[in-house]
Amino acid sequence: MKLQLIAVGTRMPDWVTRGFEEYQRRFPRDMALELIEIPAGKRGKNADIVRILQKEGEQMLAVIPKGNHIVTLDLPGKNWTTPELASAMNKWQLDGRDVSLLVGGPEGLAPACKEAAHQSWCLSALTLPHPLVRIVVAESLYRAWSVNTNHPYHRE
Numbered sequence: 764m765k766l767q768l769i770a771v772g773t774r775m776p777d778w779v780t781r782g783f784e785e786y787q788r789r790f791p792r793d794m795a796l797e798l799i800e801i802p803a804g805k806r807g808k809n810a811d812i813v814r815i816l817q818k819e820g821e822q823m824l825a826v827i828p829k830g831n832h833i834v835t836l837d838l839p840g841k842n843w844t845t846p847e848l849a850s851a852m853n854k855w856q857l858d859g860r861d862v863s864l865l866v867g868g869p870e871g872l873a874p875a876c877k878e879a880a881h882q883s884w885c886l887s888a889l890t891l892p893h894p895l896v897r898i899v900v901a902e903s904l905y906r907a908w909s910v911n912t913n914h915p916y917h918r919e
């Protein structure tokens with residue numbers, strides 16, 4: 764199974780890139796974590812946010828291979844514990860589809876992305892900055908993988 768993290772925002776600060784790659788490189792070959800960055804629309808003074816969100820959403824959905832299982836990162840989503848995330852990951856693997864995880868930009872995800880989602884995952888009741896979300900997602904997925912494979916990274 765492949766994991767695809769589709770996130771709005773390019774040109775991340777160095778600490779974000781390094782933080783994400785720190786976890787990305789730990790994934791095994793049979794569960795590689797790919798990052799696809801979607802350029803954020805220009806948010807000028809009179810920007811049409813509805814149109815910008817819609818365009819970001821279209822770009823996100825366009826890079827998802829047909830048949831993938833789609834999980835949005837969203838505040839109304841499910842608050843998974845690590846064992847629950849590990850169990851969800853097990854189900855994804857049994858299901859046999861690749862998984863696309865979607866992280867929105869400053870105003871969140873486009874309605875079309877929310878509609879396309881099969882599952883929604885909430886990391887915390889706090890709104891987190893989108894650059895940080897990609898690091899937390901990578902670490903949490905790696906931890907879930909370590910639970911499922913009895914790797915010593917996760918300790919109860």
Ligand SMILES: C[S@@+](CC[C@H](N)C(=O)[O-])C[C@H]1O[C@@H](n2cnc3c(N)ncnc32)[C@H](O)[C@@H]1O
Pocket residue numbers: 835836837838865866867868869870871872884885886887888889890891892893896
């Ligand atoms: C700055 S937030 C957007 C906030 C926006 N007001 C909203 O309601 O979605 C950017 C993205 O980070 C992700 N995100 C932020 N906090 C999150 C959380 N606690 N759980 C899951 N995803 C979160 C979501 O994908 C969101 O679209």
